[in-house]
Amino acid sequence: MRSKKAILSIITALSTTVIRTVMGIWFAKLFLETYGSSINGLDATITQLLSYLLLVDGGMGASIIFSLYKPLANKDWKAVSEILSAARKIFRWIALIIFILSILLGFLIPYFIHDNTIPSTTMFWIMALAGLNVSLDYLGDSLYRLLLMADQRSYIINLIAGILHVLIPLVSIIFIKHGASVIVIKMIIPIFTILRIIMVLSFVKRKYTMLDFNVSPNWAAVKKTKDVLVHKISGLVVYNTDIVVISVFLGLKESSIYAVYNMVFTMLKKFITPIFRTVEHTFGNMMVGELDDNFQKTYSSYEIMVLMMITITMTVSYIMVLPFIKLYTSRLGDPSYISTTYAMLFVLINILDYTRMAPGNLISATGQYKETKLYSMIEAAINITVTLILVKILGITGVLIGTICSFAYRTTQIVHYTYKKILNQPLRRFVYRFIWNSLIGIILSLSFHALPFKIDNFIEWLLISILVSLSVFSIVLVLNMPFEKENINYIFNRIKPVFLKFVTKGKFE
Numbered sequence: 178m179r180s181k182k183a184i185l186s187i188i189t190a191l192s193t194t195v196i197r198t199v200m201g202i203w204f205a206k207l208f209l210e211t212y213g214s215s216i217n218g219l220d221a222t223i224t225q226l227l228s229y230l231l232l233v234d235g236g237m238g239a240s241i242i243f244s245l246y247k248p249l250a251n252k253d254w255k256a257v258s259e260i261l262s263a264a265r266k267i268f269r270w271i272a273l274i275i276f277i278l279s280i281l282l283g284f285l286i287p288y289f290i291h292d293n294t295i296p297s298t299t300m301f302w303i304m305a306l307a308g309l310n311v312s313l314d315y316l317g318d319s320l321y322r323l324l325l326m327a328d329q330r331s332y333i334i335n336l337i338a339g340i341l342h343v344l345i346p347l348v349s350i351i352f353i354k355h356g357a358s359v360i361v362i363k364m365i366i367p368i369f370t371i372l373r374i375i376m377v378l379s380f381v382k383r384k385y386t387m388l389d390f391n392v393s394p395n396w397a398a399v400k401k402t403k404d405v406l407v408h409k410i411s412g413l414v415v416y417n418t419d420i421v422v423i424s425v426f427l428g429l430k431e432s433s434i435y436a437v438y439n440m441v442f443t444m445l446k447k448f449i450t451p452i453f454r455t456v457e458h459t460f461g462n463m464m465v466g467e468l469d470d471n472f473q474k475t476y477s478s479y480e481i482m483v484l485m486m487i488t489i490t491m492t493v494s495y496i497m498v499l500p501f502i503k504l505y506t507s508r509l510g511d512p513s514y515i516s517t518t519y520a521m522l523f524v525l526i527n528i529l530d531y532t533r534m535a536p537g538n539l540i541s542a543t544g545q546y547k548e549t550k551l552y553s554m555i556e557a558a559i560n561i562t563v564t565l566i567l568v569k570i571l572g573i574t575g576v577l578i579g580t581i582c583s584f585a586y587r588t589t590q591i592v593h594y595t596y597k598k599i600l601n602q603p604l605r606r607f608v609y610r611f612i613w614n615s616l617i618g619i620i621l622s623l624s625f626h627a628l629p630f631k632i633d634n635f636i637e638w639l640l641i642s643i644l645v646s647l648s649v650f651s652i653v654l655v656l657n658m659p660f661e662k663e664n665i666n667y668i669f670n671r672i673k674p675v676f677l678k679f680v681t682k683g684k685f686e
Contacts, residue, residue: 183632193430197342200446202505205440208622209433210508212359218429220303220359221436222290226421226646227307237267238323242500245327251405254387256395256451257324263394264320272315292429299360306363310370317374321381337376345369354375418561419576435573437505438523441498445490449531476539476600478664481610483535485653487528488614492649496625497642500632522577529584532611536595549594556587617656622651 236413240266254282255269257481287297322334348369389438420439424432493573498520506514540549560583596604625645630637657666 192519195448195456196339197447200342200346201440201444206505207350209437212431212509213294213428215292215508216299218424218433218436219290219292219295219300220430221302221420221439222424222429222432223286223304223307226286226304227279227311237271238319241323245324246342249328255389255392257504258387258389258392259395260468261320261324261388261503262390262392263396264323265390266318266394269316275315276308276312277540278683279311280305282368282632283308290424290429295429298444302360303363306360306367310367313374314369317370318377318381319595320508320651321377324381324385325377333380334377335398337373340376341369341373347434365525397580418564420567422564422586423573423576425546427572431573434519435576437502437514438498440528441501442494442523443473445494446527446530449486449490449534472600473600474667477606478667480535481661481664482668483531483658483659484610484614488618488653489529489580489646489649491524491531492618492625492653493642493646494527495622496645498523502642504632504635504638509593518574519577522574522581526577526580526584529581533588533591534582536591539595539599540591545599547593547649548598552594554589556583556590559583559586613660614653614657617653622654 203449207618208220239258245257248254248260248532283301286300290300325331325333345366349365350364352362376426420432420435499515499517501513502520560579562579563582564576564579567578569575571578593604595601595608611623625648632641654665
């Protein structure tokens, strides 16, 4: 049952991400070409500023998911209702506070980001509308999406998201083509957020009739919130400081350049993260169910799958990212968007980020936030310190180096902690796997990158990307098979029965 839910969630997530990527690239390219680099940089900066407002959440989301694992596994709906009842009351206050703060921030942005080409009223409305959208999220369906994730029903969220990720860019593109202002474009998202809320609530009310919000709230269920909050603050510094620092110290033009590279790797991450997140909830479910004998085997197989996936995706990314960005920014006629250094540093950042996801998800699944919060704080301190020192000296490159330094520290710490405190196994298995796959990736990257690719349009880019991906996938699989045959077969055997049922019966059972 766990395998079925996990695979279904992964399939719907990947399908949704394909749709989201295609529509997102189409919309983002048109947005950049229509409104220019300054507006594009401002939009990216406001998105990151909004992430800081989400600190008001206080780590509630992760804490709620962890608290729901056990009552959902035991089908204790009274306990589930008590947890959700407490969270709903808090979420209403969060929505109000975020909206007020976004309004205040809208007034303050022009004083920190100086750009004579953008009116202060435009800055205000983009910020205010972004805050409104997040507030609607907390008032509407955020709580119920956490329930679906904890209950391994992420595929419902993914299906709804897939529909909206077609409609939102499509409607936005139509309005852009008809000359709509950027403020009108930003009004479209809250409207569709209301539609998503209606769809999620409709499913939850039909499927979870046993929920009762009249029960007494269980405030103790969110007792890990403070520890989660420390991780969340650190995560915001590490993942969202770069573009704000670039906007303040270097300008909106440079933040637009950073945003384009970041967009490419963020879209790639959206393919990979659903797999990791789905498996995280499966681990949480397994540990509640006390399946200890199977746990070590499952994690070992999951780990090699992740490392192979990192090798494949990052190798292909290094080979294909610059040809993509050349096509993406071709109508701007601005050569400053093309940089081998930026491409290489972004690849390295993502290698470090993905490498820690597997052990990091295990820490989340076991709820060990308090035990690891100090390391999270050190990571944030390294990031902001190195970034602020190097931004004026090396520009965007200095900012990226700051992120690499913090990621290198934190990834090493997370892997070490997981093996020592959770898995109780020697670290050498991971080290051997990481070094071997890193060597494969480096050799393949240099070999393919030396080939004379001539790409004139996105169709050619897509076809070459597919060929490169298949080639890299095959080589990585073959070179890992002699050492990881048992684990690779284990993964295949877990997936195979579910797919066979789907092929023969047309549905997952």
